[in-house]
Amino acid sequence: MCLAVPAKVIEITGNRGVVSVQGNNVKADFTMLNDVKVGDFVLIHAGFAIKKYDPEDAREILRIWDEIREKT
Amino acid sequence: MSTTERYIAEIGALARKLAPGPVRLMEVCGTHTVSIARSGIRDILPENIAMLSGPGCPVCVTPDSVIDAAIQLAARPDVIIATFGDMVKVPGTEKSLERARAEGADVRMIYSPMDGLEIARQHPDRKVVFIAAGFETTQPGNALTIERAKAEGLKNYFVIAAGKLIPPAMRALLEDKEAHIDGFLCPGHVSVIIGANAYRPIAREYGKPCVVAGFEPEEIIEGIAMLLRMLAEGKSGVEIQYKKAVDNEGNAKAREILDRVYYAGDTEWRGLGMIPKSGFLLRPEYAEFDALAHFGIELRPSRARKGCRCGEVLQGKIAPFECPLFGKGCTPEHPIGPCMVSGEGTCGAYYRYNRKKV
Numbered sequence: 001m002c003l004a005v006p007a008k009v010i011e012i013t014g015n016r017g018v019v020s021v022q023g024n025n026v027k028a029d030f031t032m033l034n035d036v037k038v039g040d041f042v043l044i045h046a047g048f049a050i051k052k053y054d055p056e057d058a059r060e061i062l063r064i065w066d067e068i069r070e071k072t
Numbered sequence: 073m074s075t076t077e078r079y080i081a082e083i084g085a086l087a088r089k090l091a092p093g094p095v096r097l098m099e100v101c102g103t104h105t106v107s108i109a110r111s112g113i114r115d116i117l118p119e120n121i122a123m124l125s126g127p128g129c130p131v132c133v134t135p136d137s138v139i140d141a142a143i144q145l146a147a148r149p150d151v152i153i154a155t156f157g158d159m160v161k162v163p164g165t166e167k168s169l170e171r172a173r174a175e176g177a178d179v180r181m182i183y184s185p186m187d188g189l190e191i192a193r194q195h196p197d198r199k200v201v202f203i204a205a206g207f208e209t210t211q212p213g214n215a216l217t218i219e220r221a222k223a224e225g226l227k228n229y230f231v232i233a234a235g236k237l238i239p240p241a242m243r244a245l246l247e248d249k250e251a252h253i254d255g256f257l258c259p260g261h262v263s264v265i266i267g268a269n270a271y272r273p274i275a276r277e278y279g280k281p282c283v284v285a286g287f288e289p290e291e292i293i294e295g296i297a298m299l300l301r302m303l304a305e306g307k308s309g310v311e312i313q314y315k316k317a318v319d320n321e322g323n324a325k326a327r328e329i330l331d332r333v334y335y336a337g338d339t340e341w342r343g344l345g346m347i348p349k350s351g352f353l354l355r356p357e358y359a360e361f362d363a364l365a366h367f368g369i370e371l372r373p374s375r376a377r378k379g380c381r382c383g384e385v386l387q388g389k390i391a392p393f394e395c396p397l398f399g400k401g402c403t404p405e406h407p408i409g410p411c412m413v414s415g416e417g418t419c420g421a422y423y424r425y426n427r428k429k430v
Contacts (some may be wrong), residue, residue, distance in 0.1 A: 001130045001156060001416065002103060002209040002261040029186065031216055032081065032326040043317055046156075047184025048213040050323060051264050057316040 093120030093123030097274030124388030198276035237350030267322025341385030381407035
């Protein structure tokens with residue numbers, strides 16, 4: 001139940017918005033984070049962003065997504 | 073040699089140092105249990121190193137009393153039950169929510185608690201009851217949803233406050249003299265919220281090392297190496313393997329949300345019984361959202377399931393193979409205990425990935 005996935009922030013309006021999980025857009029709530037911007041990478045659990053990744057880790061996530069895309 | 077191969081070699085060397093052992097490490101989290109089973113990590117561990125599976129599957133530790141209360145509520149024509157997926161299959165004393173749904177009850181599986189709120193907005197003439205199970209990872213979202221319901225003045229959204237805290241359960245396991253645990257592989261996403269510091273009192277008071285690990289097999293192997301290293305050096309600290317998501321402090325904002333809505337009260341865990349201050353219970357300011365109080369339902373004591381040893385599995389006292397029902401009367405298609413039902417239940421994970429050992 002504690003499954004959480006990395007996602008890229010696509011859109012923010014107030015505390016709510018849209019994130020992309022490997023290209024799939026889903027609604028998300030950002031109330032639990034400070035200073036989230038479009039383009040940031042966050043960890044999403046049950047529709048809530050619970051952690052903002054450092055830029056270096058975000059790049060690593062992007063690299064893995066690209067790798068998955070190439071393999072599938 | 074890859075980094076993971078180096079860690080495997082180190083695990084071998086440390087195991088020889090710690091021999092004859094046995095060294096018993098517990099992975100607390102259900103997602104770790106599944107990853108360990110699927111990747112076959114147990115098969116490559118030295119003989120004197122055992123990984124025990126802990127009580128980290130929220131569906132599994134939810135007692136029958138809560139399932140029965142939800143089923144009782146589901147029988148009411150004015151109620152819609154909203155729940156995370158796995159919960160519907162757990163057999164209560166008489167039946168599961170899935171069975172209740174087949175008999176006509178309105179039971180809906182949701183992805184986010186916010187979806188439950190949306191159902192309540194769409195059906196002002198019905199009462200939505202969300203089974204708010206889950207650990208520290210899930211509860212801030214559940215709490216925010218309750219706050220939002222209050223802010224909106226929604227009068228038809230309720231929760232069964234079935235959330236649980238992980239550190240009190242770890243303490244309860246260490247207090248149990250039958251469960252011999254040498255160190256904990258701590259849950260990754262619970263720790264995003266509570267921070268690694270939450271385990272320091274446990275490591276200090278009980279002298280047990282704790283490592284917060286990620287969920288990939290390579291991360292778990294590194295986490296095991298870190299635990300064995302501390303044990304070999306006679307240390308009992310707290311270390312973080314899953315640094316990209318976890319720090320010492322955790323998410324303070326999420327914890328503030330938890331504190332506004334919940335207090336830590338005594339609650340029943342399947343297998344572990346009542347554990348003091350281990351449940352996310354609603355503060356008096358949010359009592360109007362308490363489904364059990366609103367509908368006047370009391371939790372009845374859970375009855376033991378004949379032959380099912382789920383309780384001992386959840387405490388790491390036995391492996392699923394030691395239960396006489398495992399793979400015989402109890403399978404994912406026809407589960408008897410919740411450990412077989414849930415996607416992250418220990419018995420389910422062993423059945424899917426390690427059945428050859430039966």
